Amino acid sequence: MYMEKTFYLETFGCQMNVVDSERIVDLLNGAGYRQVEAAAGAQLILLNTCAVRDKAERKVYGHLGRFKPLKDENPAIILGVGGCVAQQEGERLLEKIGYLDLVFGTHNVHKLPELVRNVEENRTRCHETDFLDRDTRLQLFPARTAGDATTRFVTVMQGCDNFCSYCVVPLVRGRELSRPSGEILSEIGALSESGVKEVTLIGQNVNSYGCKEDGELSFARLLTEVHAIEGIERIRFTTSHPKDLSDELIDCFGTLDKLCHHLHLPVQCGSNRILSAMNRGYTREQYLGKVRRLKEVCPDIRLTSDIIVGFPGETEEDFNDTLTLMEEVRYTDVFSFLYSRRPGTAAADLADDLDPGVRQGRFDRLLALQEETCRQWREGDIGRELSVLVEGESRQGNGQMFGRTTWNRIVNFEGGKDLVGTIVPVRIVKAYRNSHLGELVPGSF
Ligand code: SF4
Structure with missing residues (x-):
């Protein structure tokens, strides 16, 4: 008798993971699996994980623990982990969690149906976390169809070469690679024909799109080409690195009508000393200079940011520099994080003697400032x-x-x-x- 196979998928973290999860859904649908909303009853349970925040590995163990009773009840269930924690931990995850069947890394999503089949047919546990070479990666950029969506993410680049000292992304996503512009434009053309009105171009650092590929368009040129595609009415992009935000790209906010008047421009900190220790590649003055130019070419632009509080060695003066920068920029929203040591990063070796209470106190002050600014922005919209x-x-x-x-x-x-x-x-x-x-x-x- 034919038994329909079902899978349950949980996704953590950033938009890159959301795109990977969409790909997982497509691949598993193609392999005869149907997605379900609850883990109970599914034959395949997958977690697509994020390693950027604090205690990521421990959280994955916690999440997996929720599925152990299901696995105890039905050992035929396949339990798998993908994403950044899978990439970082690899085989160790299988060693530590006896009931886990499958680990797949950030470059191996395309192999998922094959890996699942292997577990199914041979009742073997397996892991695949090798980084792929450049040519193979170029073949495997995820291309999406529209379905019935109005908005779509389109991947334009993957990986990151910046090695900010606190960040695991270059370690778990690999080196920066730009997708050929012709492929991006034909995907967006097809999305537009299927009814998509808004595209968000995504990558770890979209502003450096094309810089490392001979003859490739700059990101500003790519935006201009996307702007020319009939049917697309709105364009967004994320994530931007301030050091790579060129004048040419800033000018796009004044010349491309379809480009939305919002930019997520993570500053991380307002102190030059800490920005240098973070290896961010810009100063406070350079960042603020770019913000001023953005507001000149697009007066109603709204900015959001990521900020890390309590980086090793952060003094009260450094922290005050962050607060004064926030007061000057007036972000409409800030995603703020308490610094957490990520194994394998350069900052993990820095002495960190900041008192946890002081760190938390600064975090609370930053939240209070941001909440007041957010309140002013949102209440200013009433009646508009x-x-x-x-x-x-x-x-x-x-x-x-x-x-x-x-x-x-x-x-x-x-x-x-x-x-x-x-x-x-x-x-x-x-x-x-x-x-x-x-x-x-x-x-x-
Ligand atoms: S730019 Fe820095 S923070 Fe962003 S992904 Fe690359 S290393 Fe991480």
Whole structure:
């Protein structure tokens, strides 16, 4: 009798992992597996992990523990781990977790159906975490179809060569590689034909796109080519490294109408001494100079950032430099993190004698400052009429629709499903921490 095979997938971390997970879904669908929403009853359970934050490995062990009772009950279930923790830990994960079947690294997602089949047929445990060579990686950039989506991520580059001293990404994602522009443009053309209205070009450091490939377009040129694709109405990109944010790219915010007026530009810290210890490759003054230029060419641009609090050796003066930088930039949102030592990174060898209470106290002060700035931004939107690209039914499940402003702010409002994929004017009536509530402007369409 035919038994349908099902899989359950949990994804942690950044947009690169989200894209990898979309790929996993495509690959497993092609191998005859159907995705389900609950682990209980699934034949295959996968975790796509992130190693960027604190205690990532331990958290993976914790998550896996949740599935042990299912595995005890039915040993035929295949339990697998992919992503950055899998890349970093490799075979060690199999050694430490006796009930784990499969470990696959960041360069081996394409092999997943084969690896699963191997476990299934031979009841063997396996791991595949080798980095691939450049030519093979170039063949394997994930290309996506639209499905019924209005917005899509498009991978333009992978890996990172920057080796910021606190970061594991170059160790777990490999060296920087740009995808050929022709391939990117034809993928976006196809997405547009299928109804996609907004693309977000993603990579670990998109601003250095093309720099290391002979004859390749610069990132600014690539954006210009994407802008020319009919049907695409909005363009975003992430993640940007401030040191690679060129004048040519800044100018795009003034010349390309489809480029959304939002930029995530992680500063990490406002002190030159700490920026140098982080190996970030720019000074506070250079960063602020780029912010000023961005605001000149695009006066209503809104910026968001990542900030690390309590890097080894951070003094009160260094921390105050971060606060004054935040006051000057006025980010609309900041993703702030307490510094955590990541094994294998350069900063892991630095003496770190900062008192945990002091570190936490600074973190709380930074949050308080940012919360006040966020409050001012969101309340300033109340009463304004904003253009919203409608993406679908609101996730709050109250029959409302949702979309985003050019600043990437979610807006929920009453409206019909026929609005999906259109840009509509919405008046903001309430501002919550993570979203706005709005009303369609009557008679405007
Ligand atoms: S630019 Fe720095 S923080 Fe960003 S992925 Fe590369 S090494 Fe990590």
